[in-house]
Amino acid sequence: MSAGSAEPKGGERAQVRSLLEIDRRERLAPGHRACAGCGPMIAVRQILQAYPEDPIVVNATGCVEVVTSVYPETSWLVPWVHVAFENSAAVASGVEAAMRALRRRGEIERERPVVVFAGDGGTFDIGIQALSGALERGHRMLYVCYDNEAYMNTGIQRSSATPYGAWTTTSPYGSVWPGKREAKKDIVAIVAAHGVPYAATASISHWKDLMTKVRKALSYDGPTFLHVYAPCNRGWRFDPSLTVEVAKRAVETRFFPLYEVENGRYRITLPVTKPRPLEDFLSIQGRFRHLLLPQYREALEELKRMVDERWERLTRLASARRAE
Amino acid sequence: MAHAVRQSNVDLVAAYPITPQTVIVERIAEFAANGEFKGEFVPVESEHSAMSACIGGALTGARVFTATASQGLALMHEMLYAASGLRLPIVMAVANRALNSPLNIHGDHSDIMGSRDSGWILLFAENVEEAYDRVIQAFRIAEAVNLPVAVNLDGFTLTHSAEVVRMLPDDAVESFVGRPPRRPTLLDDPPKSFGLMSLPDTYQFFKEDQQRAMEGAPPAIRAVEEAYRKISGREYGPVKRFLSDDADIVMVMLGSYAGTARVAAAQLRSEGIRAGVVSLGWYRPFPADELLRAVEGAGSIVVMDRSVSYGASAHPLASDVMTALYKAGLRKRVLSVVYGLGGRWFAEEDAKRLFRHAAEPGPDFESFFYYGGDRS
Numbered sequence: 245m246s247a248g249s250a251e252p253k254g255g256e257r258a259q260v261r262s263l264l265e266i267d268r269r270e271r272l273a274p275g276h277r278a279c280a281g282c283g284p285m286i287a288v289r290q291i292l293q294a295y296p297e298d299p300i301v302v303n304a305t306g307c308v309e310v311v312t313s314v315y316p317e318t319s320w321l322v323p324w325v326h327v328a329f330e331n332s333a334a335v336a337s338g339v340e341a342a343m344r345a346l347r348r349r350g351e352i353e354r355e356r357p358v359v360v361f362a363g364d365g366g367t368f369d370i371g372i373q374a375l376s377g378a379l380e381r382g383h384r385m386l387y388v389c390y391d392n393e394a395y396m397n398t399g400i401q402r403s404s405a406t407p408y409g410a411w412t413t414t415s416p417y418g419s420v421w422p423g424k425r426e427a428k429k430d431i432v433a434i435v436a437a438h439g440v441p442y443a444a445t446a447s448i449s450h451w452k453d454l455m456t457k458v459r460k461a462l463s464y465d466g467p468t469f470l471h472v473y474a475p476c477n478r479g480w481r482f483d484p485s486l487t488v489e490v491a492k493r494a495v496e497t498r499f500f501p502l503y504e505v506e507n508g509r510y511r512i513t514l515p516v517t518k519p520r521p522l523e524d525f526l527s528i529q530g531r532f533r534h535l536l537l538p539q540y541r542e543a544l545e546e547l548k549r550m551v552d553e554r555w556e557r558l559t560r561l562a563s564a565r566r567a568e
Numbered sequence: 569m570a571h572a573v574r575q576s577n578v579d580l581v582a583a584y585p586i587t588p589q590t591v592i593v594e595r596i597a598e599f600a601a602n603g604e605f606k607g608e609f610v611p612v613e614s615e616h617s618a619m620s621a622c623i624g625g626a627l628t629g630a631r632v633f634t635a636t637a638s639q640g641l642a643l644m645h646e647m648l649y650a651a652s653g654l655r656l657p658i659v660m661a662v663a664n665r666a667l668n669s670p671l672n673i674h675g676d677h678s679d680i681m682g683s684r685d686s687g688w689i690l691l692f693a694e695n696v697e698e699a700y701d702r703v704i705q706a707f708r709i710a711e712a713v714n715l716p717v718a719v720n721l722d723g724f725t726l727t728h729s730a731e732v733v734r735m736l737p738d739d740a741v742e743s744f745v746g747r748p749p750r751r752p753t754l755l756d757d758p759p760k761s762f763g764l765m766s767l768p769d770t771y772q773f774f775k776e777d778q779q780r781a782m783e784g785a786p787p788a789i790r791a792v793e794e795a796y797r798k799i800s801g802r803e804y805g806p807v808k809r810f811l812s813d814d815a816d817i818v819m820v821m822l823g824s825y826a827g828t829a830r831v832a833a834a835q836l837r838s839e840g841i842r843a844g845v846v847s848l849g850w851y852r853p854f855p856a857d858e859l860l861r862a863v864e865g866a867g868s869i870v871v872m873d874r875s876v877s878y879g880a881s882a883h884p885l886a887s888d889v890m891t892a893l894y895k896a897g898l899r900k901r902v903l904s905v906v907y908g909l910g911g912r913w914f915a916e917e918d919a920k921r922l923f924r925h926a927a928e929p930g931p932d933f934e935s936f937f938y939y940g941g942d943r944s
């Protein structure tokens with residue numbers, strides 16, 4: 245099985261247009277220990293509901309894992325396993341490959357879908373080697389990175405997904421630092437470079453788009469990847485009632501573009517023709533508030549430049565592909 | 569070794585190459601390429617992922633295997649605890665090799681001693697045939713007690729040697745290992761959660777359960793060894809005794825140099841030195857009772873360690889032996905000897921020199937690094 249061999253099967257049939265089309269059965273039980281208004285938990289719940297059948301969940305160490313699995317209780321109504329922080333893609337590889345062997349022996353009828361939920365730390369940083377290996381080997385799995393842009397479980401430390409200028413406990417702002425000094429890693433490009441059939445970004449604020457992308461990913465026979473924007477009110481310093489609003493503004497300001505890479509072709513799935521000012525997104529979060537002070541003006545300009553550049557690059561990639 | 573895996577109805581092999589283990593995985597890959605190995609071969613990108621994939625695979629109820637050595641074992645260290653904590657019957661071959669730094673690809677036991685307390689059953693093979701036999705046995709042992717098993721064999725000495733191995737026929741091994749018994753898996757209905765977080769109120773219970781499983785493992789291991797004897801005529805047991813019954817000095821060791829020591833012990837008899845050798849087939853669970861029976865008549869015990877416990881007064885195997893003696897209320901002259909690090913040679917003459925030294929009157933406890941006549 246190779247990563248790039250699958251034919252496109254996504255498209256129209258995968259489109260989720262209304263709530264009526266989705267399985268309303270919960271796969272994640274209520275009563276878990278996440279903070280009120282936790283973005284990652286919204287992502288997990290929505291993604292699981294987009295599945296036509298129960299997947300096997302492999303969960304990396306991080307917020308989602310710890311809030312759902314304190315012995316002797318579990319929030320998971322589907323098969324679930326947590327092994328460690330950096331190896332979810334490898335654990336999932338083993339689950340998937342072993343099911344293939346068991347099916348060949350006639351001991352199981354068919355393989356179940358495997359989905360990974362890992363944070364940005366578990367994906368962009370410590371887990372990137374295991375992820376790369378699994379993508380290269382072509383294991384059939386949907387790898388979901390829920391991105392809350394820092395290591396939240398250990399108390400809001402920077403990751404390579406933390407945006408430029410953001411405050412975290414290990415990227416504080418001061419007279420020398422503007423907050424985080426480095427740009428966010430382009431994980432989707434890294435994943436797409438492995439030649440996987442489907443990789444996309446999505447946001448909890450755009451649930452139809454998110455669920456459509458899950459369905460599309462599931463239509464491929466190979467590794468697929470979703471990078472899901474999932475605000476964390478604790479770490480980003482905003483009111484828990486604003487989680488979806490913050491995610492929405494990230495999209496509307498072009499801060500977090502929604503796009504997909506299907507068989508190597510980029511497509512912006514939500515063209516933002518009239519972006520809102522970036523300040524609309526920054527000003528409602530404590531982690532960026534310093535950027536609006538006069539002494540951090542340069543950093544703010546730098547961040548805006550990065551946002552524009554990324555949008556231009558995506559537009560270029562998307563139109564280049566169209567012109568082919 | 570690879571043949572044992574091919575014959576044992578293994579579903580998943582996930583492994584990463586490292587000298588001197590490479591030969592094992594290359595052969596398994598070859599078997600897979602020719603359709604002789606019926607499971608999945610997953611050529612992972614690291615040993616950490618090898619053990620992670622084994623854990624994932626084992627959680628579906630499949631039978632899984634990996635092999636590693638040295639740096640590879642060190643890299644997967646974190647996952648060794650996950651495997652044993654999840655009570656998964658994973659089998660691993662460890663081609664024991666020294667640890668960097670300085671870089672050295674030759675044999676010693678530093679790798680496995682660093683993972684000694686990770687909750688794995690540890691078996692040691694002295695020769696290639698024994699390694700083959702132990703891997704086959706390991707699947708049934710692991711599945712009987714729900715603990716992972718590491719079969720240790722000395723790097724190069726055993727991995728790169730051309731010895732005659734009396735392999736068993738495929739069908740004999742296949743029916744001996746059968747298929748893994750049912751255990752809780754990710755495929756169960758209703759669904760189960762694995763690898764939960766446990767707080768200070770419960771964590772220690774899980775750890776005690778693992779200790780109980782380890783302590784309770786001997787009868788299961790013996791039963792598998794006995795069943796295997798019936799199909800192969802070969803039996804190793806927890807300790808292998810050689811001339812130890814009437815010995816004044818017993819050398820206790822792990823791994824392939826036991827043969828060297830036996831030759832030395834036999835030759836010393838003509839000099840009037842009553843030397844004997846005890847080689848451990850099991851290291852965890854530690855066969856204290858069998859060991860005591862083998863050494864109780866001796867006045868001196870020379871405990872040979874191919875690894876170092878830095879700053880400790882006695883090295884790993886010596887500490888275990890002395891604890892066993894203490895439990896039995898026995899006080900003997902004990903020599904804790906470090907030897908063979910990084911593949912350093914150890915010949916019959918060396919074993920004899922140590923036996924002779926131990927035969928002389930001396931302090932109750934000595935600990936030193938052994939080099940031979942000089943440090944050259």
Ligand SMILES: Cc1ncc(C[n+]2csc(CCOP(=O)(O)OP(=O)(O)O)c2C)c(N)n1
Nearest residue numbers: 305306307329363364365366394395396397
């Ligand atoms: C090998 C290892 N290093 C460090 C940790 C500590 N640790 C646990 S979760 C975590 C951060 C998780 O961040 P992320 O993946 O972004 O998930 P989030 O907590 O934000 O949901 C860290 C650093 C660990 N469990 N394992």
Ligand code: SF4
Nearest residue numbers: 278279282307476478
């Ligand atoms: S800290 Fe953030 S990510 Fe973690 S549970 Fe709370 S809201 Fe969710």
Ligand SMILES: [Mg+2]
Nearest residue numbers: 363364394395
């Ligand atoms: Mg995070």
